[in-house]
Amino acid sequence: MKKKIRILLYFSHLLLIFFHASWATFDAYLSFYHDKSVDIPVISLLKQNQHTDFYYVITGINTGYGFYGIHTSTEKYFRAYYLDSTDNVLKTDRYFNLSTSNGISRLEGFASFFSNYVADTDKLIKSDTTSFEDENPKTIRLREHYNFRKDYVAKVLKWYGKNEVKNMPKCDSYKIELLTLVPQDIWQKKKTIKPQLYVVQEGQFPVQ
Amino acid sequence: MLFKKVNSLYNSLEKLFAVKESIIPFLVFYRVAISLVAIIEITSLFPDLHLFFSQYNTLIPQELMYIQSGYFKYLHVFYVFLEENNLTAVFYKLAVPIYILALLSLLTGFFTRYTALLALLLQLIIFRSFAPFNYGYDYFLTMSLFYCFVFPVGRYYSIDEKIFKYASKENFNYRRVLQIHLAIAYCLSGVSKGLDPGWWNGNSVWKAIASVDNSFFSISPLILTFVGIGTVLLEFLYPLLIFLKPTRKYALTAIILMHVSIAIMMELYAFSAIMIVWNIAAYGTLKEKAKHVETV
Numbered sequence: 201m202k203k204k205i206r207i208l209l210y211f212s213h214l215l216l217i218f219f220h221a222s223w224a225t226f227d228a229y230l231s232f233y234h235d236k237s238v239d240i241p242v243i244s245l246l247k248q249n250q251h252t253d254f255y256y257v258i259t260g261i262n263t264g265y266g267f268y269g270i271h272t273s274t275e276k277y278f279r280a281y282y283l284d285s286t287d288n289v290l291k292t293d294r295y296f297n298l299s300t301s302n303g304i305s306r307l308e309g310f311a312s313f314f315s316n317y318v319a320d321t322d323k324l325i326k327s328d329t330t331s332f333e334d335e336n337p338k339t340i341r342l343r344e345h346y347n348f349r350k351d352y353v354a355k356v357l358k359w360y361g362k363n364e365v366k367n368m369p370k371c372d373s374y375k376i377e378l379l380t381l382v383p384q385d386i387w388q389k390k391k392t393i394k395p396q397l398y399v400v401q402e403g404q405f406p407v408q
Numbered sequence: 409m410l411f412k413k414v415n416s417l418y419n420s421l422e423k424l425f426a427v428k429e430s431i432i433p434f435l436v437f438y439r440v441a442i443s444l445v446a447i448i449e450i451t452s453l454f455p456d457l458h459l460f461f462s463q464y465n466t467l468i469p470q471e472l473m474y475i476q477s478g479y480f481k482y483l484h485v486f487y488v489f490l491e492e493n494n495l496t497a498v499f500y501k502l503a504v505p506i507y508i509l510a511l512l513s514l515l516t517g518f519f520t521r522y523t524a525l526l527a528l529l530l531q532l533i534i535f536r537s538f539a540p541f542n543y544g545y546d547y548f549l550t551m552s553l554f555y556c557f558v559f560p561v562g563r564y565y566s567i568d569e570k571i572f573k574y575a576s577k578e579n580f581n582y583r584r585v586l587q588i589h590l591a592i593a594y595c596l597s598g599v600s601k602g603l604d605p606g607w608w609n610g611n612s613v614w615k616a617i618a619s620v621d622n623s624f625f626s627i628s629p630l631i632l633t634f635v636g637i638g639t640v641l642l643e644f645l646y647p648l649l650i651f652l653k654p655t656r657k658y659a660l661t662a663i664i665l666m667h668v669s670i671a672i673m674m675e676l677y678a679f680s681a682i683m684i685v686w687n688i689a690a691y692g693t694l695k696e697k698a699k700h701v702e703t704v
Contacts, residue, residue: 203579203580204418206580207418207421207422207425207580208421210425210580210585211421211425213585214585214588214589214592217589217592217593218592221592221593221596222596225596225599225600225603228600229600229603233603248478253478257478257479257482257532258528258532258550258554259550259551259554260547260548260549260550260551260552260553260554261551262478262547263544263547264596264600265592265593265594265596265597265600267544267597267600267601268601268612268616269597269599269600269601269602269603269604269607270600270601270603270604271604271606272604272606272607272611272612272615272616273615274615274618275618275619275620277620296459296467297456297459298456298459298467299455299456300452300453300454300455300456301452301675301677302449302452302453302456302677302678303453303455303456303459303460305543305675305676306453306460306538306541306542306543307467307541309540309541309542309543310540310541313540314540317476352472352475352476355468355472356468356472359467359468359469359472360467360468363465363467381615381618381619381620383611383615384614385611386609386610386611386614386629386632387609387610387629394620394625395618395620395625397620
């Protein structure tokens with residue numbers, strides 16, 4: 201009996217992995233290429249929801265296995281400029297005191313997450329097409345949602361560099377940029393030309 | 409009729425998970441390799457760890473790191489509990505040392521199941537506290553520690569074996585679980601890449617490896633296209649290639665080489681290491697009492 205239960209439990213576990221990974225791939229494809237998301241009630245029962253969430257989290261299977269699939273994005277990173285009272289650059293920095301390749305890789309991973317976050321927030325803002333006076337609860341919820349996200353973006357940028365300015369008495373303000381490598385078509389571009397950079401988001405903050 | 413069908417399905421499952429050869433080397437290798445990779449990874453992050461996980465010195469405040477993640481509902485309750493009981497400082501001081509101790513216990517097989525569970529919980533709390541800074545490795549480590557908790561990895565060549573003197577023989581093929589999990593992961597990764605036209609013309613490989621810090625941006629489009637198509641096909645066909653005995657060793661070698669290239673070109677050392685461990689554990693030929701690992 202014990203063996204039967206074990207077999208059924210592991211089989212269910214593997215089925216859940218297959219289901220979740222397939223659904224994540226399908227969902228990512230629809231959302232990226234067709235700007236759609238599909239909600240099928242039966243499937244929603246097995247998806248990561250309030251009932252299944254804990255199992256997904258504790259087993260670590262709450263991840264897709266895309267590994268740069270569906271849509272690969274280019275490298276992203278943060279850059280800080282520490283400025284004096286006349287806006288002269290005192291120092292620039294990309295690593296924010298991180299010294300290990302493990303830590304720096306994680307920072308780049310965050311830059312990628314943050315860039316998607318900024319893009320999704322912009323999408324939400326653009327989806328608000330109603331007039332400013334509109335007090336429909338749905339519109340209010342949408343506005344609260346994107347304002348929270350805007351606030352999060354500003355706060356994250358502000359915190360980057362905040363620690364560093366403590367050690368820079370001449371620093372009057374600092375600017376944080378989120379940069380991305382501009383994607384190029386490898387069949388069109390000249391081999392030797394270095395990739396261009398584009399500022400996705402930036403924020404300048406006074407030292408308080 | 410229905411009962412017959414269910415019974416026949418169950419019999420197929422029983423066959424699928426039947427033990428055909430000793431799984432002891434698999435259990436020992438998996439336990440030792442996973443705990444070693446986890447110890448090396450946290451040690452390599454140690455000089456920077458306070459910038460991701462600490463009470464006051466993080467890059468951005470700790471709450472901002474997990475507020476936008478799906479772990480907020482668990483971590484918020486946990487950190488509020490610590491705060492209300494004045495345990496926050498103690499927790500930040502002890503969490504990482506206890507995590508490393510749990511991994512060392514797992515490595516030596518000392519109270520293995522308990523230490524695997526402790527390591528799993530601490531790994532989740534520590535690393536998901538900076539969830540947006542997580543990547544594939546962190547999820548694979550969670551899965552690995554979960555398997556170390558549910559598989560009897562501490563029964564052989566361990567301190568537990570000396571203390572508890574286990575008698576029973578394994579009648580379930582735990583290795584098959586890992587084999588199927590890995591086959592699903594690669595196949596769907598292949599599907600995912602195959603749906604992106606960039607993987608068929610080399611553009612996505614360029615996007616993945618080009619950096620302001622390297623000169624990979626100048627690699628020939630022909631090479632990038634070859635690598636892209638090769639990766640899609642290898643990953644998508646992985647279940648088939650690894651299932652067929654004649655192609656198994658080539659598929660295993662190719663996928664290990666792919667991960668070595670990822671480690672070198674993208675500097676994702678821990679991710680590559682854990683994927684290589686999974687591949688060897690699942691499909692490498694692990695022989696009892698042999699000092700080496702070879703492929704068949």
